[in-house]
Amino acid sequence: MSLKEAFAPYFKMGVAVAIPDITVSQNMDLIRREFNSMTCENNMKPMYILDKKENLENPEAHDLEPAVTFEICRPFLDFAKENKIPMRGHTLGWHNQTPKWFFHEGYSEEKPLAGRETMIARLQNYIKAVFAFINSEYPDLIYAWDVFNEIVEDNAFRKSLWTETIGEDFFFFAFEAARKYSTPGTQLFYNDYDTSIDWKRDFIYEKVLLPLKEKGLVDGMGMQSHLTMDKPDFSDYKFALEKFGSTGLIIHMTELDIHNNDNSEASMKALADRYSELFKIILEAKKTGTANVECVTFWNLLDEESWLSGFRKETSYPLLFHKNCEAKEAYYSVLKTVE
Numbered sequence: 001m002s003l004k005e006a007f008a009p010y011f012k013m014g015v016a017v018a019i020p021d022i023t024v025s026q027n028m029d030l031i032r033r034e035f036n037s038m039t040c041e042n043n044m045k046p047m048y049i050l051d052k053k054e055n056l057e058n059p060e061a062h063d064l065e066p067a068v069t070f071e072i073c074r075p076f077l078d079f080a081k082e083n084k085i086p087m088r089g090h091t092l093g094w095h096n097q098t099p100k101w102f103f104h105e106g107y108s109e110e111k112p113l114a115g116r117e118t119m120i121a122r123l124q125n126y127i128k129a130v131f132a133f134i135n136s137e138y139p140d141l142i143y144a145w146d147v148f149n150e151i152v153e154d155n156a157f158r159k160s161l162w163t164e165t166i167g168e169d170f171f172f173f174a175f176e177a178a179r180k181y182s183t184p185g186t187q188l189f190y191n192d193y194d195t196s197i198d199w200k201r202d203f204i205y206e207k208v209l210l211p212l213k214e215k216g217l218v219d220g221m222g223m224q225s226h227l228t229m230d231k232p233d234f235s236d237y238k239f240a241l242e243k244f245g246s247t248g249l250i251i252h253m254t255e256l257d258i259h260n261n262d263n264s265e266a267s268m269k270a271l272a273d274r275y276s277e278l279f280k281i282i283l284e285a286k287k288t289g290t291a292n293v294e295c296v297t298f299w300n301l302l303d304e305e306s307w308l309s310g311f312r313k314e315t316s317y318p319l320l321f322h323k324n325c326e327a328k329e330a331y332y333s334v335l336k337t338v339e
């Protein structure tokens, strides 16, 4: 039985994909067989959707309505559509992978930062343009969107060009626009990493989720879940999952991987055990109703593609598949948790 079949009674199983995953036939087959949710690893982020050439060449025309292009993400949308794989959209807003020029008057870094009203308009019209495209060309394909990513740092709202230009309420404008322009039923998420750390968990709960929920602007919490072999402690993970779950919001694990730089048999067995423990916690929360988990997405398909090797500057073996799409012991241990 595949991951998506085994977990179907509980939640979707997803994967973040890059170009090889939608062009190499064995990767494509593996995705079709195992997963029923798909996220673009990079290609739907603002730096790829904002049309740099057009905005920079005609800044006056696009001052409040940024020009957008979907050439880079279209192959991913087509693959998902052809194979009937529902998608998570990632991400409408972020401080990272959003070009600096976007925040300046005249889209020019030589000029001062744009003012609050201009940036609110740019943010909302960007989101409007993304949904106009998706709603007309790929209706019903994207069931959930990360509306904003990673806005919390050091027990505060992260200082970024968003807070500098708009102020700390910037994310409300994004969620408002996402709600307004998405089709009814589209799930809107806040997404962040290290969400088991107590101050971060509590800040997100109090300052992000509850205020957004009160306005009816958020449907889900994305726990990215970039884990290591010893962090977080799973009791903290479970506590955070239940705390986010207590809001009544949908929970997605949006970017799951477990960094491990040792691919010896013993270490890959330890990885399998850690995955197994994690899935038992997630399944338990779902079954008892303490957290309404609806999707768990792995961040990349194969060990060889993992972003972690670059990020950690050491080869990482963090996932369920490797080499020529072979399943690792962790794959079987995850499957076993639903038996």
Ligand code: GLA
Binding pocket: 041, 090, 149, 193, 224, 255, 307
């Ligand atoms: C964050 C982002 C992802 C991705 C990972 C690293 O978690 O949300 O889009 O960039 O970092 O690959």
